[in-house]
Amino acid sequence: MTERLSAPWMEREDLRALIAALGAGNARYVGGAVRDTLLGIEVKDVDIATPLLPDQVVTRLNATQIRSVPTGIEHGTVTALLAEGPVEITTLRHDVSTDGRRATVAFASEWQDDAARRDFTINALYADPASGEIFDWFGGRDDLTARRLRFIGDARQRIREDHLRILRYFRFQARFGSQLADPEAEAACAELAATLKGLSRERVGMEMMNLLGLPDPAPTVARMAELGVLAVVLPEADVAALARLIAEEHRQAAKPDALRRLAALLPAEVPLAEGVASRFRLSGAQKKRLAMAAGRSAVPGDSRALAYRLGREAALDRLLLTGAETAALTDWQIPTFPLKGGEIVARGVSAGPQVARILQAVEARWVAEGFPDQSRVATLLDTELKAQA
Structure with a gap:
């Protein structure tokens, strides 16, 4: 039929x-x-x-x-x-x-x-x-x-026609394939991995980001490393760190995020992250975010203070990458600091650097106290003005 x-x-x-x-x-x-x-x-x-x-x-x-x-x-x-x-x-x-x-x-x-x-x-x-x-x-x-992924015809010939098919193979394997990969396809990808060096960095970066955005690319990325493919396109990669991040995303019900996963693959080194972003031809915003994730520390600190300082997205990156809890950010809106320089000038402080220093000091205490209401900010300002009198 x-x-x-x-x-x-x-x-x-x-x-x-x-x-x-x-x-x-x-x-x-x-x-x-x-x-x-x-x-x-x-x-x-x-x-x-x-x-x-x-x-x-x-x-x-x-x-x-x-x-x-x-x-x-x-x-x-x-x-x-x-x-x-x-x-x-x-x-x-x-x-x-x-x-x-x-x-x-x-x-x-x-x-x-x-x-x-x-x-x-x-x-x-x-x-x-x-x-x-x-x-x-x-x-x-x-x-x-x-759930078997096979090249049409001879795998090596198909890859020689378009080297990007190596990365496409792994992306489709992660999305549609079973854990039992096609031996001929894997052998061809391993044998011809070096041909990826001839592709434009943008094409390689786009394909890698598509792969990393899938629900669970960790086993496939690990297999790419075993076959010598990952070393050609991302020699800095730590596949174990990617697996840890994805486990953390699952535990905390975080949505898959390709850029965060790329950050997990890389050492926590800002210049290196910026270099990879340039190599993959990522946008300026993506490069900045990848660099911020690379600036993480083992203990990220208070999650809401982190989100206030870096923004929600960057905070979530750092928290998930270090295995810290993100629950405090659920349904929480980042507040606006309820104090302006004009209010300090109205209290008798001359406009200039002194106003900025007072603003920064009060803001730091406001953040440390968990973002209290405006009445508490007024008290904090009184305290700071007395300290500087």
Whole structure:
């Protein structure tokens, strides 16, 4: 009996209109949407493969007033801007040449040619929008059932075509695979690990952050270390520290956070953390946060005082990384210091450095006392003014 794909997202009116615009037989759902539906996972992105050329896709969408943008038209991709989210439409392709970093592709007319150039069997599943019929040329459905991650064809050849597939293998293994990894795939990743040095740092950083953001990447990251892959992309890594952090996140019901987990992998050294942030091409805000996490001490101190000084996110990073409790921050809003310099001047202190010193002294005592109300702040100010009289 032929298995058919069925899911609520397939009933979207905007998708139905898009499929109709492309024409009968000219569209199949592909990749993640098919895979995740079969696994019972929420589908976030819908991709469509088509034998139509990009200009034909654009012409048909324009004719039905469906807006589109040529997001990767040189590679055959047009993005349709639909009411319930964008959908990428990509012309069937086959590889002409590859160098491990980029591929030269030609448009194809056969669905199986397009499937053959994909990385893993579980990502080469197609479904007909009208009938739901699933097309599977490489055993991806059986692999999905077995939670087995396999490259399509020869693993070494697929990695030589695109070196980033090494990191993608481990990310997909952490997300979909069982603990019994494919020996051929692991051997190929270990043998060709050095090829990762030829990739852009941004691509490597993005893939590593995607991996670290999964529910529990610790066993997979440890396996990357055993196979010599992690040493190529993150030689500073301490995989045991990552496992400890994830255990702490689970204990305290903290959400997975890729940047915090990257901080766990690194020694608590600010210059090193800043260097890794630059190497992975992280944003300025991410670099600052990683450096703040690296500035942690074994005993972070009072959690609310820490959050007041560093901000909630940075405080949570330090607390979880050191195994300290975060419960005091639950539903707690960081207060605003209820004293301004003008109030000190009104008490007879000349504007200038003295006002700043008094403000800092009163604020320090206010924090130490657990953020008391404004009446207590007034008392603290009286005490400080008397001490400096």
